[in-house]
Amino acid sequence: MSLENSQIAQFFKNQTIFITGGTGFLGKLLIEKLLRTCWDLKKIYVLMRSKSGKTPQQRFDELFNFPCFDLIRGKKLRDKVFLISGDCKRPLLGLSDQDLDLLKRETTCFFHVAANVKFDISFKEASYNVSATRDVVNLTKQMSNLKVFIYVSTAYSNCINSHIAEEFYKPPMDTNTFLNFINAVDDDVLQNITHPLLGKWPNTYVYSKCITENLIKNSNINVPVAIIRPSIIMNTIEEPIKGWIDNTYGLIGITFGACVGVVRSFYAGKNNKLNLVPADHVCNCVLAATWKAAITQSESPVIYNCVGEPKSCEDCTKLINWFYWEFPSEKYLWYKSFKIIENKFWNHVYFSLHLLPAYFIDLIFFFFGKSARIVQRYTRINRVLEMSSYFATRDWTFDEDNVISLWKGMSDEDKKIFKFNVKITDWYAYFRNCALGKRLYLLNDPIDTVPKGQKKLKVLFVLHYAVIILLCYFMFATLMFMFGF
């Protein structure tokens, strides 16, 4: 592979990129890939907020400690990356006047990746996805050297339709009406009217993403715009390391929760398909779309449905089970007894049964004057599971013409360096790496503890079945007692 012959790498020569969401799963991969393959770029400015008691500067100092940066560790490339303190929840992203001037002068490529991606956020929280994008769009108009604007949306931004073309759809509300409404209504009232306001929409996150897409459509941004719509972003398939994963939202969170033993059932259709796309493919699609936008100078935004391949829920479950015993972790909390349940009512009953031990633990803690709040945590898990079920009990078809044409227009060299429109030939190997990745990067459990994990798993296995046998015995004894035997 020769980077000198890469048209995409050549395009990024001397470019200054401003990225929001650079601390996230996809954002980190974008920064890494840019530094590794487009090292002639000039600078990357990364927006960062304070979080979990850490200042933006502290988070910036730690950014390159993530394993996804292993391939470029020790190289001077990180000197090209600069911190911009800010927060999407604040007007004008909370940027200082100095940073605003800097970004307006220097930015040539703008990647707006940041979003609150949780399914169960309030309308108020989701509205920041919209208001931040409104401010981002206004900022692009003041950037004198801007060449391309990229927005990362989601393939489900219009999920109330079963077929998703690479085009805009009618939003549930226009941007100003939505933002004015959210700002005018009291938070408690907003909470109470969430369901009627959502209407056919499954959650506030996709609702906000649909409004945001339309905000971009109507904004007359004066540079080429590309909107990338990934489906369910999975662990990396190839680079920078196989199996890298960094967040536990949506379906990734469910499979992770199943493995550690806290999620035991999920209402889904065994034959319903999940569109899975490796994170590195999404990252490469974003970079290729940036190059294409710059060379074609399209006047209207180009949408790319970057949706990977469909895999049935049943196949996914089988593949996850396959590797359960291979890389167990000491950090597992309970033995996995995960089931897909196709009936909503029975899933509810099954889940409620699992709440009983949570009540029991909370009660024990209460007697000792402490609070465990396991029931509260389970209730939240249940809410997220219910919202995720929407995506596992339906099928969607997606147009991918723009993605295919983007791929076809790339040179052979670029197809090797920025791979995305390729079928996964070995799902077994991919899921094996995903299982390993969950253990290494989500549980932070190194590979040399597998023997300890295997021992713990055996103990959990015995405990799990002992509890089931005991419960059955008590139920049987109670019935015998009730019927006088």
Ligand SMILES: NC(=O)c1ccc[n+]([C@@H]2O[C@H](COP(=O)([O-])OP(=O)(O)OC[C@H]3O[C@@H](n4cnc5c(N)ncnc54)[C@H](OP(=O)(O)O)[C@@H]3O)[C@@H](O)[C@H]2O)c1
């Ligand atoms: N993951 C998926 O399956 C998936 C699927 C389709 C589309 N997408 C889209 O892909 C994009 C990236 O998602 P991801 O998976 O990388 O999610 P992620 O890991 O949660 O990253 C989200 C990023 O947004 C930033 N962000 C959120 N709120 C912010 C705020 N108020 N101020 C500044 N930054 C803020 C986060 O910063 P902090 O680190 O400070 O929180 C983080 O960098 C999103 O636009 C999402 O809608 C994701």
